[in-house]
Amino acid sequence: MRIQRAGGWxxxxxxxxxxxxxxxxxxxxPTLVSEAIFAPEARHNHASCVVExxxxxxxxxxxxxxxxxxxxxxxxxASRRRQGSRSWDPRFTLWDTPGFPDCNPSLHVDAQGRLxxxxxxILANTWESTLLQARVSxxxxxxxxxxxxGMEPVLLAPGEDFLQIxxxxxxxxxxxxxxxxxxxxxxxxxxxxxxxIHLGATNRLYRRLGWMxxxxxxxxxxxxxxxxxxxxxxxxxxxxxxxxxRTWRPSAPIVGLGNVQPSLTVRRxxxxxxxxxxxxxxxxxxxxxxxxxxxxxxxxxxxxxxxNPGSGAEVRVLRSGEWIFIGNDVENGRHSLAVWMSQDxxxxxxxxxxxxxxxxxxxxxxYPSLLEARDGWLHATWSEAMGGRETIRHARFNxxxxxxxxxxx
Numbered sequence: 469m470r471i472q473r474a475g476g477w478x479x480x481x482x483x484x485x486x487x488x489x490x491x492x493x494x495x496x497x498p499t500l501v502s503e504a505i506f507a508p509e510a511r512h513n514h515a516s517c518v519v520e521x522x523x524x525x526x527x528x529x530x531x532x533x534x535x536x537x538x539x540x541x542x543x544x545x546a547s548r549r550r551q552g553s554r555s556w557d558p559r560f561t562l563w564d565t566p567g568f569p570d571c572n573p574s575l576h577v578d579a580q581g582r583l584x585x586x587x588x589x590i591l592a593n594t595w596e597s598t599l600l601q602a603r604v605s606x607x608x609x610x611x612x613x614x615x616x617x618g619m620e621p622v623l624l625a626p627g628e629d630f631l632q633i634x635x636x637x638x639x640x641x642x643x644x645x646x647x648x649x650x651x652x653x654x655x656x657x658x659x660x661x662x663x664x665i666h667l668g669a670t671n672r673l674y675r676r677l678g679w680m681x682x683x684x685x686x687x688x689x690x691x692x693x694x695x696x697x698x699x700x701x702x703x704x705x706x707x708x709x710x711x712x713x714r715t716w717r718p719s720a721p722i723v724g725l726g727n728v729q730p731s732l733t734v735r736r737x738x739x740x741x742x743x744x745x746x747x748x749x750x751x752x753x754x755x756x757x758x759x760x761x762x763x764x765x766x767x768x769x770x771x772x773x774x775x776n777p778g779s780g781a782e783v784r785v786l787r788s789g790e791w792i793f794i795g796n797d798v799e800n801g802r803h804s805l806a807v808w809m810s811q812d813x814x815x816x817x818x819x820x821x822x823x824x825x826x827x828x829x830x831x832x833x834x835y836p837s838l839l840e841a842r843d844g845w846l847h848a849t850w851s852e853a854m855g856g857r858e859t860i861r862h863a864r865f866n867x868x869x870x871x872x873x874x875x876x877x
Contacts, residue, residue, distance in 0.1 A: 498872035500823070500865040505547050505556045505849070508857035512536065513545075515780070516849040516860045517684065517837045519575040519583070521609050524551030524842065528849050529562050529573040529585070530860050537590045542569035544587060548611070549862075556862070560613050563603065565589050571598075574681035574694070578712060583608040586622070586681040586694060596678040596700035600624070602713065622694075624707060624718045626675045634669045634703065637723040637768050638662055657749050661702075661725055668701020669721075679705070683731035683782050684837070688740065693763045695730035695742065702747050704730045706763045719759075724748070724769025727755040731782045733791060735813050738762070743783045743793070743814075744769060746776045752799040754781055756814075774808070774817070775799045780835040783814065787840065790867070793817065794836040794848055805833040805850060809870050821873040823848065823863055830854075833861075 505528060516530035526549045533542030543564035548557045562585065563570055569590040576584040583605045591597040603619040642662060650658075668674045679696040686693045694707040694716075704722040709715060722730065726748020733741045740763055744755040753771035774781075774793060779802050781795025791814050797806035804825040808817040824833050836850040845864055852861045 498869040502863035504859040508859040576685040682729040686732040697728035720765040727769040802832040802834040
């Protein structure tokens with residue numbers, strides 16, 4: 469009994485200290501500190517994801533190679549930063565499938581403290597040939613390469629019901645995009661785009677291959693929701709697991725015009741919002757869809773107020789209940805990267821702050837990943853390309869820094 473009480477007091481004390489750290493970080497002087505994780509280089513470095521270990525160590529993963537899907541030398545790299553350290557450890561190979569490109573790492577730390585890696589293996593140098601892979605490790609906090617406990621493909625087989633739902637929602641999209649203010653050419657573009665979605669969904673191989681991760685996995689209760697997308701015909705969905713990653717099944721499709729790379733947020737009432745990159749016709753906005761059954765089915769994707777130039781973004785829920793968007797906040801180009809903060813679960817975005825900005829054509833900052841650490845600080849990583857050289861950049865900032873920009877009118 470004494471041991472149990474002591475454990476209870478320890479748990480309470482850990483929670484109390486963590487709560488003080490979170491509130492304390494918000495009271496600190498507005499702070500933004502950033503640095504390149506490694507020296508910029510000519511090789512392609514892209515699509516990072518950041519997670520935190522229980523000891524405060526940060527782990528960042530990305531893909532590196534002489535290209536993307538066309539180059540077979542593309543592999544996953546990673547680097548750690550110990551709590552209190554001012555520098556990142558030397559990068560190492562997180563995973564490399566010999567002879568095939570590895571892309572789009574998505575990291576997750578489960579309740580047992582194990583590291584999960586979801587990523588795309590490109591079988592035939594096209595996004596449509598992606599095979600989704602999952603690996604898990606209980607030995608990933610020490611220095612050096614991660615030692616994996618197991619690995620297997622995540623096999624998904626969206627069936628005829630998937631196709632029926634998709635085809636049932638396409639006419640609504642056609643009607644909405646047949647507005648009189650559109651030119652005849654714009655209406656033709658919409659029709660061509662929708663035809664591509666339909667043809668892709670009717671291809672059984674397309675429905676089973678080509679699913680790629682991008683943003684963090686999200687949990688609701690005991691359910692894991694891994695957001696996925698298909699670049700072949702611009703449809704998103706969620707891989708669902710109710711047994712902590714042992715088995716997976718597909719959700720219904722999230723249907724829209726070019727909605728890919730979903731990021732998931734959960735409201736207080738349990739409903740889920742998917743925020744997606746816009747790969748479709750104008751207007752170029754971050755698209756959103758909603759689910760009231762824990763990711764099983766989804767409303768059609770519609771435009772949000774957030775600009776999007778066809779690039780990855782992420783939206784996360786903080787422990788305070790505030791929501792944070794991070795992404796390119798312009799409709800054309802990736803030369804501006806911003807964070808927006810919402811106090812009403814994404815209905816409005818009262819505080820907006822740019823992390824980095826240059827003149828169009830002078831640099832690219834894209835594919836951000838966002839984490840709220842145990843001490844309340846926010847950590848972001850993103851792809852940075854300047855002058856023909858690329859790196860992954862990390863930034864640490866607090867809510868006070870976002871708020872110091874003032875409330876958006």
